[in-house]
Amino acid sequence: DAMVIQNPRYQVTQFGKPVTLSCSQTLNHNVMYWYQQKSSQAPKLLFHYYDKDFNNEADTPDNFQSRRPNTSFCFLDIRSPGLGDAAMYLCATSRGMSGVSEKNYNEQFFGPGTRLTVL
Amino acid sequence: AQTVTQSQPEMSVQEAETVTLSCTYDTSESDYYLFWYKQPPSRQMILVIRQEAYKQQNATENRFSVNFQKAAKSFSLKISDSQLGDAAMYFCAYRSSYTGTASKLTFGTGTRLQVTL
Numbered sequence: 001d002a003m004v005i006q007n008p009r010y011q012v013t014q015f016g017k018p019v020t021l022s023c024s025q026t027l028n029h030n031v032m033y034w035y036q037q038k039s040s041q042a043p044k045l046l047f048h049y050y051d052k053d054f055n056n057e058a059d060t061p062d063n064f065q066s067r068r069p070n071t072s073f074c075f076l077d078i079r080s081p082g083l084g085d086a087a088m089y090l091c092a093t094s095r096g097m098s099g100v101s102e103k104n105y106n107e108q109f110f111g112p113g114t115r116l117t118v119l
Numbered sequence: 120a121q122t123v124t125q126s127q128p129e130m131s132v133q134e135a136e137t138v139t140l141s142c143t144y145d146t147s148e149s150d151y152y153l154f155w156y157k158q159p160p161s162r163q164m165i166l167v168i169r170q171e172a173y174k175q176q177n178a179t180e181n182r183f184s185v186n187f188q189k190a191a192k193s194f195s196l197k198i199s200d201s202q203l204g205d206a207a208m209y210f211c212a213y214r215s216s217y218t219g220t221a222s223k224l225t226f227g228t229g230t231r232l233q234v235t236l
Contacts, residue, residue, distance in 0.1 A: 042210065043224075110165070
């Protein structure tokens with residue numbers, strides 16, 4: 001089945017030790033998103049890629065970076081994790097708007113998330 | 120900027136009964152989309168139902184229906200004949216029609232629904 005896959009599902013890292021989270025998709029969608037979801041809070045968009053174009057949200061800390069080497073894969077790099085970065089990280093995909101009818105809502109498809117623990 | 124508010128952190132419903140989850144939002148836009156997403160424990164978020172703001176008719180998907188009140192900026196979800204599998208965190212989300220090429224969502228803080236026997 002076509003899907004969004006996130007690896008690993010659980011990641012433990014040490015304070016200040018760089019960590020990379022992985023997302024892959026078989027939907028061939030143009031757009032990939034990374035959200036941060038802290039306990040009892042709403043998912044918060046960090047950034048998204050439209051094809052190779054990177055779009056950072058204004059309030060995303062510099063500590064968070066992303067790479068998209070091809071259509072299928074997208075990585076979230078946390079350069080120096082702090083205790084406040086412990087959260088669930090959700091990857092999502094959607095079709096791009098280009099060439100799509102104006103009223104197409106372009107559903108987002110989510111992965112199961114990676115729960116990051118910072119010790 | 121748009122905001123989405125879910126004022127019920129937790130709700131409980133008995134199996135086979137009906138429950139309504141509340142959501143309000145704030146926007147200055149006239150055209151947008153609203154969604155309810157379901158996030159079961161340790162599983163991915165899935166779309167339950169969507170509503171286009173330009174449509175007056177309330178969306179319905181099997182046991183799930185919405186009450187969309189555009190003037191009041193209210194978007195509640197009704198689950199009829201609740202089942203044990205409905206237990207999950209439910210998120211209300213907003214999407215502008217004018218987000219360019221991406222489908223950026225603004226989420227509420229969620230309502231955790233428990234279903235009891």
